[in-house]
Amino acid sequence: MLDPQWYEGREQALVKHTFLDTYMPAQIPKIVSWANEFTYIDLFAGPWQSKSGDYADTSFGIALGRMTEAKAMQARLGRTVKMVAHLVEKDAKNFAELTEAVKRFSDVEVHCYQGVAELHAATIASLIPTRAFRFVVIDPKGVPDVRKFKCLIEPGNTEVLLNFMFQFANRFAGSQDRMPTLEGWLGGLSEEEGSWRRDFAELKGQEREAAITDRARQALRNMGGYVYAPALTVDETATERPLYKLIYLSRHPVGLRVFRDAHVKALEAQATYKSAKKAESRRQKSGMDDLFASPTAINPGERSALEITGGAVAAQAMMMQMLADKHGGIDWKDIWPRVLDACVITHNELGDCVRDLRSNARVNVPAWTSAAVKRPKDEFTVSLP
Numbered sequence: 001m002l003d004p005q006w007y008e009g010r011e012q013a014l015v016k017h018t019f020l021d022t023y024m025p026a027q028i029p030k031i032v033s034w035a036n037e038f039t040y041i042d043l044f045a046g047p048w049q050s051k052s053g054d055y056a057d058t059s060f061g062i063a064l065g066r067m068t069e070a071k072a073m074q075a076r077l078g079r080t081v082k083m084v085a086h087l088v089e090k091d092a093k094n095f096a097e098l099t100e101a102v103k104r105f106s107d108v109e110v111h112c113y114q115g116v117a118e119l120h121a122a123t124i125a126s127l128i129p130t131r132a133f134r135f136v137v138i139d140p141k142g143v144p145d146v147r148k149f150k151c152l153i154e155p156g157n158t159e160v161l162l163n164f165m166f167q168f169a170n171r172f173a174g175s176q177d178r179m180p181t182l183e184g185w186l187g188g189l190s191e192e193e194g195s196w197r198r199d200f201a202e203l204k205g206q207e208r209e210a211a212i213t214d215r216a217r218q219a220l221r222n223m224g225g226y227v228y229a230p231a232l233t234v235d236e237t238a239t240e241r242p243l244y245k246l247i248y249l250s251r252h253p254v255g256l257r258v259f260r261d262a263h264v265k266a267l268e269a270q271a272t273y274k275s276a277k278k279a280e281s282r283r284q285k286s287g288m289d290d291l292f293a294s295p296t297a298i299n300p301g302e303r304s305a306l307e308i309t310g311g312a313v314a315a316q317a318m319m320m321q322m323l324a325d326k327h328g329g330i331d332w333k334d335i336w337p338r339v340l341d342a343c344v345i346t347h348n349e350l351g352d353c354v355r356d357l358r359s360n361a362r363v364n365v366p367a368w369t370s371a372a373v374k375r376p377k378d379e380f381t382v383s384l385p
């Protein structure tokens with residue numbers, strides 16, 4: 001359980017770590033139910049501004065802790081799984097702390113590398129057996145040339161979480177500066193050099209945010225033939241502006257499903273801390289306590305809260321359009337991955353939406369005969385009346 005007090009002054013990390021701490025315990029058991037080896041790769045490991053005392057507020061601490069738990073759970077089920085981690089850190093002081101910190105996780109085989117991730121990536125890639133499943137976390141402070149990590153992004157049995165510094169990319173797209181580490185992979189989609197900047201110049205606000213992010217998602221997707229590349233928006237602490245995007249890569253709908261669960265949880269954490277900060281600032285300005293204000297209440301007008309509510313509306317509209325376009329109906333297993341790919345909604349919420357539409361006779365699901373079944377099954381066909 002993450003304690004918000006660890007994150008005062010660096011609340012963006014709370015959002016990022018809420019994602020990781022939700023995603024990993026949900027995804028690892030699914031993976032190790034068929035793979036005997038799970039490998040975690042953290043190319044910019046830190047520790048970075050950790051305050052918890054036990055590294056529970058660092059990406060590697062969360063990952064190694066969750067891997068330890070999953071290994072113990074599999075052992076109770078009679079299965080032996082191997083947990084391996086490769087961690088890279090450039091800074092000598094951080095590296096010394098890292099090598100000490102990982103001794104707490106004796107059930108995970110940990111390899112630490114000092115130096116720049118760009119130079120260690122190929123060695124790490126060569127050490128991982130093909131049978132192992134890999135989760136690669138790329139969380140730099142700046143904008144590295146992501147192509148240097150292609151050797152880790154490209155292989156099968158891989159999922160990736162990459163911190164795309166949207167704010168840098170946005171600023172850069174509006175200037176005439178050169179930034180080879182970014183241009184190299186973000187501009188690589190365009191035939192005519194520099195034309196991608198002109199594409200963005202016309203755009204403003206959310207349209208521009210979406211266009212730049214989509215370009216990064218597409219470039220990353222192409223790097224390994226990924227099917228899904230959704231993104232979680234992490235905002236600046238004091239404003240309603242995006243700071244970075246956590247772009248996730250997966251080839252499997254189950255990965256997408258776990259991503260959206262963790263995505264919505266992270267957005268809720270973001271909306272909660274931002275609502276509390278605004279309530280506190282109102283209190284200070286007015287000099288009066290709001291007796292009814294709850295520290296965990298979400299203001300529905302927060303950008304992240306709106307993303308969640310807007311996602312549900314968009315998801316229902318998209319699903320109804322898909323059904324309108326396909327006379328005879330569509331199997332649930334062919335509906336939810338497309339909708340989750342395009343909209344911010346969890347698998348459960350979308351299932352609940354179908355149940356409500358069915359109760360109101362707005363959709364038919366003939367195979368759904370048992371009241372004990374709460375959400376549609378993959379094989380159910382959904383159609384318009």
Ligand SMILES: C[S@@+](CC[C@H](N)C(=O)[O-])C[C@H]1O[C@@H](n2cnc3c(N)ncnc32)[C@H](O)[C@@H]1O
Pocket residue numbers: 013016043044045046047048057058059060088089090091094115116117118139140141
């Ligand atoms: C944003 S922090 C990582 C935070 C960590 N992922 C977390 O969530 O707890 C980035 C770290 O990468 C290190 N770093 C910077 N450039 C690097 C490089 N080229 N290769 C490896 N590490 C690097 C920094 O020293 C810093 O500790």
